[in-house]
Amino acid sequence: MYRSHTCGELRAAHIGKTVTLAGWVQTVRKFGSSMTFVDLRDRYGITQLLFGEELAKELAENPPGREFVLQVKGIVAERSNKNVHIPTGDIEIKVESFTILNKSITPPFTIQDDTDGGDDLRMRYRYLDLRRSAIKKNLELRYAVNRAARNFLHENNFMDLETPFLIKSTPEGARDFVVPSRMNPGQFYALPQSPQTFKQLLMVSGYDRYYQVVKCFRDEDLRADRQPEFTQIDCEMSFVEQEDILEMFEGMIKYIFKTVKGIHYTEKVERMSWEQAMWDYGNDKPDIRFGMKIANLKTPSSVYPELRSQSLKKPVVSKFLEVSPFPVFDQAETVLAIAVPGCGEYTRKQLDELTEWVKRPQIGMKGLAYIKCNADGTCKSSFDKFYDNEGLKEIADHAGAVSGDLVFILAGYEERTRKAMSELRLEMGKRLGLRKETEFRLLWVLDFPLFEYAEEDNRWVARHHPFTSPKPSDIEVMIGNDPAIEDPARYLEHPYARIKANAYDMVLNGNEIGGGSIRIYQRELQEKMFAALGMSPEEAQHKFGFLLGAFEYGAPPHGGIAFGFDRLCAILGGSESIRDFIAFPKNNSGRDVMLDAPGTIDDKQLQELELRLGLQ
Numbered sequence: 176m177y178r179s180h181t182c183g184e185l186r187a188a189h190i191g192k193t194v195t196l197a198g199w200v201q202t203v204r205k206f207g208s209s210m211t212f213v214d215l216r217d218r219y220g221i222t223q224l225l226f227g228e229e230l231a232k233e234l235a236e237n238p239p240g241r242e243f244v245l246q247v248k249g250i251v252a253e254r255s256n257k258n259v260h261i262p263t264g265d266i267e268i269k270v271e272s273f274t275i276l277n278k279s280i281t282p283p284f285t286i287q288d289d290t291d292g293g294d295d296l297r298m299r300y301r302y303l304d305l306r307r308s309a310i311k312k313n314l315e316l317r318y319a320v321n322r323a324a325r326n327f328l329h330e331n332n333f334m335d336l337e338t339p340f341l342i343k344s345t346p347e348g349a350r351d352f353v354v355p356s357r358m359n360p361g362q363f364y365a366l367p368q369s370p371q372t373f374k375q376l377l378m379v380s381g382y383d384r385y386y387q388v389v390k391c392f393r394d395e396d397l398r399a400d401r402q403p404e405f406t407q408i409d410c411e412m413s414f415v416e417q418e419d420i421l422e423m424f425e426g427m428i429k430y431i432f433k434t435v436k437g438i439h440y441t442e443k444v445e446r447m448s449w450e451q452a453m454w455d456y457g458n459d460k461p462d463i464r465f466g467m468k469i470a471n472l473k474t475p476s477s478v479y480p481e482l483r484s485q486s487l488k489k490p491v492v493s494k495f496l497e498v499s500p501f502p503v504f505d506q507a508e509t510v511l512a513i514a515v516p517g518c519g520e521y522t523r524k525q526l527d528e529l530t531e532w533v534k535r536p537q538i539g540m541k542g543l544a545y546i547k548c549n550a551d552g553t554c555k556s557s558f559d560k561f562y563d564n565e566g567l568k569e570i571a572d573h574a575g576a577v578s579g580d581l582v583f584i585l586a587g588y589e590e591r592t593r594k595a596m597s598e599l600r601l602e603m604g605k606r607l608g609l610r611k612e613t614e615f616r617l618l619w620v621l622d623f624p625l626f627e628y629a630e631e632d633n634r635w636v637a638r639h640h641p642f643t644s645p646k647p648s649d650i651e652v653m654i655g656n657d658p659a660i661e662d663p664a665r666y667l668e669h670p671y672a673r674i675k676a677n678a679y680d681m682v683l684n685g686n687e688i689g690g691g692s693i694r695i696y697q698r699e700l701q702e703k704m705f706a707a708l709g710m711s712p713e714e715a716q717h718k719f720g721f722l723l724g725a726f727e728y729g730a731p732p733h734g735g736i737a738f739g740f741d742r743l744c745a746i747l748g749g750s751e752s753i754r755d756f757i758a759f760p761k762n763n764s765g766r767d768v769m770l771d772a773p774g775t776i777d778d779k780q781l782q783e784l785e786l787r788l789g790l791q
């Protein structure tokens with residue numbers, strides 16, 4: 176036996192016991208010639224070792240250094256200098272004998288919570304980085320979430336079924352990673368962007384509740400926090416409607432909250448239509464931990480037809496600033512405002528800084544207008560020249576401001592302005608401490624448009640994926656209309672622009688953590704969908720003949736969802752980075768800097784694959 180206990184296990188109750196421990200040397204501290212303290216670390220914790228005078232000679236001959244693997248035998252003793260910060264802080268081991276099981280060269284960074292290692296270095300030596308307790312905690316949380324999800328799904332009759340990795344393209348909107356086939360020269364497999372078509376086929380086969388914690392591969396530009404391979408909790412159910420899916424998976428997330436975080440999320444998860452999310456928050460994954468909703472002071476008649484039609488019903492939405500003495504508002508396509516609570520006292524300096532913030536290329540606005548709502552009922556704005564106090568007050572009221580608030584106004588092109596206002600709202604929420612890591616607010620976003628318009632190709636693309644069904648009431652619209660867009664400038668007037676999808680996203684604190692849909696399960700409708708996306712019948716048959724064929728053999732009504740497992744873990748762990756929750760992640764250029772992958776392959780491999788490099 177290498178060890179009788181772990182380094183996190185011993186307490187005052189063990190005092191007097193003889194134990195054997197094995198672990199890594201975290202620190203060595205010498206006191207005079209007679210005493211040496213060593214902190215020994217393993218996955219479970221840290222235990223202090225005390226080497227007395229009798230071992231001094233042996234220690235001098237075989238000095239253990241940082242990250243050496245050490246085995247010690249000794250007696251548990253009460254510590255004179257207790258450490259209240261660690262669970263083993265009441266005791267130490269009076270070492271009787273020790274063996275160096277393996278040596279270590281000096282590690283490139285300190286293996287402690289506050290390491291001196293930069294990102295790149297830590298990734299290059301990820302196996303050392305993983306020894307740090309901060310990362311270890313993240314991976315423990317990941318495992319706890321995994322276990323909780325599996326328990327819940329198992330209890331609810333879901334079956335974990337594996338699906339292949341070497342497949343044909345599954346369209347989830349990204350590029351495929353491809354793998355050349357040696358046995359079929361000139362041909363390639365695609366790695367799955369998700370197991371979408373397989374899980375649907377499993378429904379056709381009668382496995383009515385499927386799940387898999389599964390790797391997905393998407394070759395996309397790695398925006399801030401994406402990984403080319405990531406993990407989903409992928410699920411599918413038969414004989415269900417949207418409501419059944421929402422109920423089931425709301426249950427799963429609440430179960431994960433309870434088991435992993437001890438949070439009893441008892442209230443029903445709020446629901447919001449995509450339109451409302453766009454109106455009130457400027458994006459489709461709103462952070463509803465705080466209000467500060469967007470007031471629509473002026474919106475163009477050409478954008479978001481659904482939003483426009485809703486505007487008639489919503490008093491906060493108006494053509495209020497259609498005509499304005501302030502040219503910036505007057506000429507803008509859109510004018511949006513938010514009322515920031517209690518910030519009416521912001522200084523010139525703070526306002527200038529925020530103006531610079533919205534002017535950054537990532538946000539891309541030309542300026543930031545504001546109205547300060549003073550306690551005495553007067554207003555002060557950045558465009559005082561054009562409005563009297565009454566006028567300013569009217570705008571501030573429209574934005575929902577009360578005295579003491581600060582109103583921010585952005586004006587410009589619809590899409591960019593809405594996006595910018597959404598960012599500004601989030602930024603203000605962060606600055607005011609309204610986005611608390613410890614508060615969790617879930618939200619279902621529903622009723623997405625089924626199609627998006629792709630300007631480059633003048634055609635429709637699936638907003639979710641091509642297997643998503645339209646709302647039952649929109650099936651007629653889809654079947655009864657030709658998808659062709661005659662006048663690209665007026666695509667919003669095409670009936671397809673109004674079709675709603677039977678799709679849903681689960682949002683947690685402003686992050687999309689899951690998304691899915693009720694699927695098409697009849698061949699005719701699926702064919703119509705492929706045609707709507709600009710696929711010829713031959714192309715549809717070539718790419719998805721297997722699915723269309725399967726739909727002819729009694730496909731049941733079905734639907735599902737997939738959760739972004741890495742992201743869910745990061746949010747539950749209070750982090751913004753999914754990398755911290757993946758044992759061996761890739762960097763922003765998709766490289767594994769530890770393996771130095773991707774890399775070249777040798778000529779023999781290329782020959783076997785009948786591949787030649789370089790453009791001809």
Ligand code: ASP
Nearest residue numbers: 369371691692735736737
């Ligand atoms: N396959 C989808 C995705 O990866 C999820 C789903 O529709 O179930 O986003």
